[in-house]
Amino acid sequence: MRHFRSIDEVGTDGVTRLLDLADHMAEVNRRPNPKVPALRGKTVCNVFFEDSTRTRLSFETAAKRLSADIMNFGVSSSSVNKGESLRDTIETIAAMGVDAFVIRHGSSGVPWQVEQWTDAAVVNAGDGWHAHPTQALLDCYTIRTALHRTGGFDGLKIAIVGDVKHSRVARSDIRAFTLLGADVTLVAPRTLLPPTVDVPVTTDLDDVIGDVDVLYLLRMQRERMTESLVPSLREYTARFGLTPARAVALPEHALIMHPGPMNRGVEMAVDPGELPGAVITQQVTNGIAVRMAVLFELLGSGTELEDDE
Amino acid sequence: MTNSKQVLGPDDVRRAVTRMAHEIIERNQGLDAVALIGLQRGGVWLAETLGSEIERIERAVPVGSIDASLYRDDIGLRPVSPGSVSRIDFEIDGAIVVLVDDVLFTGRTVKAALDAITDYGRPSAVQLAVLVDRGHRELPIRPDFVGKNLPTSTDERVDATARGVDIS
Numbered sequence: 001m002r003h004f005r006s007i008d009e010v011g012t013d014g015v016t017r018l019l020d021l022a023d024h025m026a027e028v029n030r031r032p033n034p035k036v037p038a039l040r041g042k043t044v045c046n047v048f049f050e051d052s053t054r055t056r057l058s059f060e061t062a063a064k065r066l067s068a069d070i071m072n073f074g075v076s077s078s079s080v081n082k083g084e085s086l087r088d089t090i091e092t093i094a095a096m097g098v099d100a101f102v103i104r105h106g107s108s109g110v111p112w113q114v115e116q117w118t119d120a121a122v123v124n125a126g127d128g129w130h131a132h133p134t135q136a137l138l139d140c141y142t143i144r145t146a147l148h149r150t151g152g153f154d155g156l157k158i159a160i161v162g163d164v165k166h167s168r169v170a171r172s173d174i175r176a177f178t179l180l181g182a183d184v185t186l187v188a189p190r191t192l193l194p195p196t197v198d199v200p201v202t203t204d205l206d207d208v209i210g211d212v213d214v215l216y217l218l219r220m221q222r223e224r225m226t227e228s229l230v231p232s233l234r235e236y237t238a239r240f241g242l243t244p245a246r247a248v249a250l251p252e253h254a255l256i257m258h259p260g261p262m263n264r265g266v267e268m269a270v271d272p273g274e275l276p277g278a279v280i281t282q283q284v285t286n287g288i289a290v291r292m293a294v295l296f297e298l299l300g301s302g303t304e305l306e307d308d309e
Numbered sequence: 310m311t312n313s314k315q316v317l318g319p320d321d322v323r324r325a326v327t328r329m330a331h332e333i334i335e336r337n338q339g340l341d342a343v344a345l346i347g348l349q350r351g352g353v354w355l356a357e358t359l360g361s362e363i364e365r366i367e368r369a370v371p372v373g374s375i376d377a378s379l380y381r382d383d384i385g386l387r388p389v390s391p392g393s394v395s396r397i398d399f400e401i402d403g404a405i406v407v408l409v410d411d412v413l414f415t416g417r418t419v420k421a422a423l424d425a426i427t428d429y430g431r432p433s434a435v436q437l438a439v440l441v442d443r444g445h446r447e448l449p450i451r452p453d454f455v456g457k458n459l460p461t462s463t464d465e466r467v468d469a470t471a472r473g474v475d476i477s
Contacts, residue, residue, distance in 0.1 A: 020391075024376060027394045033428055036379040066379075300384045 001301070004294050005111040005124040006131045007175040015140065015176060016152075021293035022141050022286070028065060029289055039068035042099040042299045047073045047090070048125070049080075049105045054260055054284060055125050055134070059102045062291035068299070071098070086110070087117050094118040099299050103127075121298040129168050134294060135259055136172035138287040140180060143214055145286070146255055146279050153182035159208050161187040161240055162218030162267055163229075165194050169259045170218055174199060185212075187240065191229040205239065209246055214255045215277075217242060217267045233266050241269040255279050317457060317474035322440070325456035326355070329438055330362035332454050333407055340370055342433065343405045348422050349376035349392030351411035354471060355440055359409060373397040377421035401430030407454075411469040413439040416450035440469045 001010060010018070028036050044063040046056050056072070063070040073093060075081075080089060090101070100121040103111050108128030115122050126132040143158075144150060158177050164170040164186050174197075177184050184199045185208055193201060202208060209215065220236060230236045237243065242256065247270050250256070256278040262268050272278040317325070337343045340363070347356025353374045360372035378391040408422055419437060426432065438454035443461040461467060461476065468475045 023394050024379065024391045028379065031429065036428070037424070038379040038384055296379070 001297050003111070003115060003122045004133060004298060005115075005122060005127075007133050007136055007172050007179065009133075012179045015137065015179060018137055018290065018293045018297060019141050019144060021297060022137075022289045025062075025065075025289040025292035025296070026145075026286070028292070029285075035065050035067060037067045038296055038300050039063070039066040042066075042068040043071065043097060044068050044100045044102060044295060044299075045071045045073060045093050045098045045120075046125075047093065047101055047103045049075050049086075049103075049110075050126065052104055052125070054287070055104065058284070058287040059123075059125065059134075059291050059295075061288050062295055065288070066292055066295060066300075068099075068295065071096075086113070090114050090117045094120060100295060123294060123298070126168055129166050129171070131172045132168040133172050133176075134287070134291055135169050136176035137290040137294070138283055139173055139216070139257060139259075140176050141286045141290050142257065142279050142283050143255060146282065147213065147253075153177060153180040156182040156213045157185070157208075157211060158182045158214040158216060159185045159187050159205075159212045160216045160218065161205060162220055163192045164188050164197075164218065165192045166221060167218050173216065182214075189230060189236075189240070203239075205246065206249070209249050210251065212251065212254055214257060215242070215250060216257045219259065219261065220263055220266045222263070237266055237269050241267050243269045247275055250277065253277070257283060260284070313468075313475045313477040315473050315475050316459060317469075319471065319473050322456070322469075322471055322473055325440065326358050327362055329440075329454045329456055330359055330366055333359070333436075333438065334363060334367050336436070336453070337405055340367055341405075342403060343407060344371040344373065344399055344401075345407045345409055345438075346397065346422075346426065347372070347374045348408065348410040348418060349374055349378075349395070351469065352409045353393075355411055355438075355469075356409035358471065359407075359438065371399040373399065375422055375425055377418060377425045380421035380424040382417060382421065395425070397429055401426065401432055404430075404432050406432040406435045407438050408435060409438045411440050412467050413437070413442045413450075413452055413455075414445055414467075416446045416448040419450050420448050441467055441474055443467050 028034055046059055048056055060070050098120050102123045102125050104125040105127050108130035110127050111122050111124040124131055124133055160170050174184055186201045187205045254277050256275050258280050272280055345356045345360050347353035356372050363370055373396050375395045376391050436453040439452045440456035442452055442455045442458050445463055466477045
């Protein structure tokens, strides 16, 4: 594996391999001293052109627990404000000796461009509306551990609810969940669906909620309100939010997931702390393990020599 | 397995393991604080077998397993495929850890395992038990308990399981 920019780039085998590797990383994270020397001497650079706290911190923690050095590049404090181009920025950082770029950018496809300007590995931490593959990986890992689905997601019913159209999380999740064998249904107002989808779609959450194994709520981005894609947040909550009445309708074993940051009172109209199926904090914890798996797979796994004993 | 030659049969392995169990008990009188840790992957079955032999002869000791792939000194030079997740559900601080592996070769895996174990705690001592010592050490590491010393050339392959020890 050279880069990790989309779920399709690594395929089912790659996803499964990274999830298996994440088990080892999760074991490291459970230790009193959660650090291993695996990536000593490697340098990872976070390049975030969009705001992020959890993803950036998660990658930073993952790199540190593998003993890699981490540099953080934030746009607001950089020469981008003086008009430096993306290519110059990347080439400048690459010249300092970087083994992996973790990149987030508002435009789709940037991680593919970046690859042409550097020999370093490229990890996509979110590009435009396109993809957020490490989020999909941590979501898969959370489902796999919480529901004991090590062998795959065959027959698992997952409903993804909300603004699918503008969500790179949804796009990567749909790919990853489907690759692992799950039956994914999208639940959203028609204005918040992409023009083409290859999984079933419904506008009636109550129709599916009694029969899901995983309820995945997407963040309702408030700026969509001003684009008149939904009539009002209150109406959105009434039709697509997780309300107390819907929480009761969920099957007992069902997981409730959210990529964060959460809009309480909008898509999440109950206190997730009171839902036994909510695994939202586990998602955050697991994010570190899967990102360690990705960094280790890209930087720590060679191909030349045979097993020695 | 065309060019494979069996050097120990299943009965030889069983006898060697029983003898090693006796030696471990003898060396660590009373077995106080002794714990066995098998190295992923090949050492795990041996640690478990030694554990049940020791229990049969004397008394039960904790048995765990450790995967040292994140501690190897050749990371980046070869494909790394970790075995099962490390499982150490006992206290390492103050324990006498007997590291168990199937084949001792360069010693680099053992070195990685020593590094890994000290991340879990500070054992009062670490001993090394291997079913086969095939020589060609690249580090100053020597086993405390050996099933069989087996001279080999570096390009040979040694497989050691409960079914026997084969060279190919």
